[in-house]
Amino acid sequence: MLFIILLLYVCACTNKCIFPKVLQKKGVIVVGDRDCGHTKNLISFMIKKHIPHDVKYVEDDKELKRYIINQYGGAIPWVYEDGVLRGDGEKYMKQYKQEHQNFTQVETNNDVFAVDKNKAFYGPSNRAIG
Secondary structure (H helix, E strand, C coil): CHHHHHHHHHHHHHCCCCCCHHHCCCCEEEEECCCCHHHHHHHHHHHHCCCCCEEEEHHHCHHHHHHHHHHHCCCCCEEEECCEEEEEHHHHHHHHHHHCCCEEEEEECCEEEEEECCCCCECCCCCECC
């Protein structure tokens, strides 16, 4: 019993055990810094690839900043998806490129589709586009 109380006290004091609520949301969340070139590069990549995401800046959220410092020594950016860490910015982009290397993006009337390069894509007129 004393061990549990001590453990709770340590967690409360260090904040290492507290996972920020902002990272528990559904979807892709980028944790970064406005002045960080790596963060800007990651956000540009996500916009270019039409990946829906939300950006949370550590300078706007003390709880998030404390968590990033405790967990990662302050290194950024990080990508979370549905509350699960997907990796740092470089790892996320590399993994995304590997998972989507056989796909190309087709834009039609403001819609974006990921299409397998090895298969034909049929548009509204049933003619092969790719």
